[in-house]
Amino acid sequence: MPTALLVHAHSERDSFVTAMRDRIAETLSASGHDLIHSDLYEMGFNPVLSPMDFGERGNPDHLVYALEQRHNFNAGTLAPDLVAEIEKVKQADLIVLTFPLFWFGTPAIMKGWFDRVFISGEFYGGKTIYERGGMAGKKASAAFSLGGREDMVGARGIHGPLVHGMLRHLFQGTLGYVGMEVIEPFVAHNIPYQPLEVRRKCLDDLSAYFADLDSKPRIPIPDLANFGPRFEQL
Amino acid sequence: MPTALLVHAHSERDSFVTAMRDRIAETLSASGHDLIHSDLYEMGFNPVLSPMDFGERGNPDHLVYALEQRHNFNAGTLAPDLVAEIEKVKQADLIVLTFPLFWFGTPAIMKGWFDRVFISGEFYGGKTIYERGGMAGKKASAAFSLGGREDMVGARGIHGPLVHGMLRHLFQGTLGYVGMEVIEPFVAHNIPYQPLEVRRKCLDDLSAYFADLDSKPRIPIPDLANFGPRFEQL
Numbered sequence: 001m002p003t004a005l006l007v008h009a010h011s012e013r014d015s016f017v018t019a020m021r022d023r024i025a026e027t028l029s030a031s032g033h034d035l036i037h038s039d040l041y042e043m044g045f046n047p048v049l050s051p052m053d054f055g056e057r058g059n060p061d062h063l064v065y066a067l068e069q070r071h072n073f074n075a076g077t078l079a080p081d082l083v084a085e086i087e088k089v090k091q092a093d094l095i096v097l098t099f100p101l102f103w104f105g106t107p108a109i110m111k112g113w114f115d116r117v118f119i120s121g122e123f124y125g126g127k128t129i130y131e132r133g134g135m136a137g138k139k140a141s142a143a144f145s146l147g148g149r150e151d152m153v154g155a156r157g158i159h160g161p162l163v164h165g166m167l168r169h170l171f172q173g174t175l176g177y178v179g180m181e182v183i184e185p186f187v188a189h190n191i192p193y194q195p196l197e198v199r200r201k202c203l204d205d206l207s208a209y210f211a212d213l214d215s216k217p218r219i220p221i222p223d224l225a226n227f228g229p230r231f232e233q234l
Numbered sequence: 235m236p237t238a239l240l241v242h243a244h245s246e247r248d249s250f251v252t253a254m255r256d257r258i259a260e261t262l263s264a265s266g267h268d269l270i271h272s273d274l275y276e277m278g279f280n281p282v283l284s285p286m287d288f289g290e291r292g293n294p295d296h297l298v299y300a301l302e303q304r305h306n307f308n309a310g311t312l313a314p315d316l317v318a319e320i321e322k323v324k325q326a327d328l329i330v331l332t333f334p335l336f337w338f339g340t341p342a343i344m345k346g347w348f349d350r351v352f353i354s355g356e357f358y359g360g361k362t363i364y365e366r367g368g369m370a371g372k373k374a375s376a377a378f379s380l381g382g383r384e385d386m387v388g389a390r391g392i393h394g395p396l397v398h399g400m401l402r403h404l405f406q407g408t409l410g411y412v413g414m415e416v417i418e419p420f421v422a423h424n425i426p427y428q429p430l431e432v433r434r435k436c437l438d439d440l441s442a443y444f445a446d447l448d449s450k451p452r453i454p455i456p457d458l459a460n461f462g463p464r465f466e467q468l
Contacts, residue, residue, distance in 0.1 A: 011283075011284045011285060011297070012285075012296075012297050014296060015297070041282075041284070047281060047282065047342035047343075047346070048275075048281065048341075048342055048343050049245075049336070049341060049342070050245045050275070051245060051246075062246075062248060063245070063246050063249070064426045065334070066381065066426075067426070100299070102283070102348070102349045103345070103348045103349065103352070103403065103404075103407060103408045103411075104402075104403035104407035104408070105339055105345060105403050105407075106345075107282075107283060107345075107346075107349055108281035108282055108283070108342045108343070108345040108346030108349050109281075109282050109342070109346075111337070111339060111340075111341075111342040111345045111346075112281070112341075112342025112343075112345075112346075114336070114337045115336045115337065115341055115342050118337070129392075130392075147300065149464075149465075151464075151465070151466060152465050156467045157465075157467075158363075158364075158456050158458075158461050158465045158467075159406075159407070159456070160402075160406075160456070165402060166402055166403050166406070166407050167403065168338075168394075168399060168400055168402070168403075169337065169338035169339050169400050169401065169402075169403050170337075172393075172394075172400070173337060173338035173339075173393070173400050174337045174338070177337075192298050192300075192301070222392050222393070222394070224392075227392050230383075230385075231383075231385070231386050231391075231392045232385060233390045233391075233392075
């Protein structure tokens with residue numbers, strides 16, 4: 001059975017985004033996935049990377065976060081909350097993020113999950129990025145709410161393209177960067193201003209989307225074949 | 235005298251990013267700015283938006299973050315740490331962010347500063363975005379470190395354009411969105427692998443950059459004249 005890790009960032013049990021997470025869980029479970037959860041607000045996850053993450057220091061005189069992530073993971077001295085999250089990611093075949101879009105990114109509690117959990121060495125390295133990234137072979141997707149109308153994004157929208165523009169940092173620069181195959185996310189627009197029947201239909205559309213996730217488009221990531229050993233363009 | 239607010243996100247006193255913040259402070263002070271600081275790690279700033287930010291609830295039955303931000307700011311019941319930060323932003327003519335780039339974004343502690351401080355109503359609204367945003371008339375810039383070589387970004391780089399591509403969420407989608415005039419940031423590449431003289435020169439270049447910040451290029455934001463009252467393209 002494939003395993004799905006659902007990483008969720010909303011403080012409210014009765015929010016639409018939490019209902020999205022619950023529908024995705026039901027749908028993936030029905031299609032034969034084992035589920036693991038990281039409900040970041042419920043866990044009280046600490047998103048702030050700091051020297052407290054490191055039980056010992058490879059270099060006690062000067063801190064370089066990425067080097068200490070490598071040193072501490074290998075020495076078994078990385079903070080236990082991070083070791084647990086890294087283990088969950090490694091177990092997962094599919095990772096699904098659910099969150100309200102804040103400032104064209106994930107809420108800080110989820111941004112810090114990437115900052116602290118996606119450690120140098122295991123997830124990526126100088127040359128091990130994109131298709132060579134440490135999480136190659138896994139899939140990732142997302143479902144998020146967005147506080148604007150659908151026609152405000154895209155080629156003719158005021159904000160420009162969403163997934164390939166404003167959110168490139170997340171889909172290419174984070175999930176794709178560590179090697180995951182990134183499936184186009186599901187977007188719920190302008191939810192607080194929608195009547196109940198529109199919100200119900202949105203959850204039904206979400207179920208249908210995740211029931212057949214493998215057929216959905218992938219987000220292109222840079223093809224390493226076009227770049228040389230120092231990532232110079234060939 | 236113009237006032238500059240320096241918003242800083244690094245845990246270490248002796249980090250290169252902190253040295254960048256200090257150089258910017260010296261330079262702006264020498265060119266006649268009054269300085270205000272938000273040193274987020276030093277302040278122990280909490281980046282996690284939650285119902286705890288709201289002293290009372292406009293709607294006790296269902297939480298919509300943006301609506302409660304408006305309600306609580308107007309009622310004088312927003313969390314005091316947020317009121318203080320909002321006041322600093324309003325006092326500032328120029329805002330400068332200093333941070334290490336993590337996952338093509340700001341560290342979670344700074345992402346959460348936007349999530350919690352840039353409140354609906356005061357900073358932006360349904361139609362009050364970009365040049366009509368609540369912070370119109372202010373300028374913003376940034377100086378950040380990036381863990382890759384300079385040739386890995388840009389039109390021919392493997393990650394594509396940096397400021398206008400991967401970081402569009404920050405410069406257009408956050409600082410530009412609330413109406414600030416956004417000046418191209420200063421980028422320090424691959425610092426942990428540079429010899430001391432290169433790091434010294436980088437700080438000197440940074441001083442020169444901020445000594446003459448007003449002459450630097452602006453980041454284009456969408457021109458509202460091209461869009462109708464519902465932000466449809468004209």
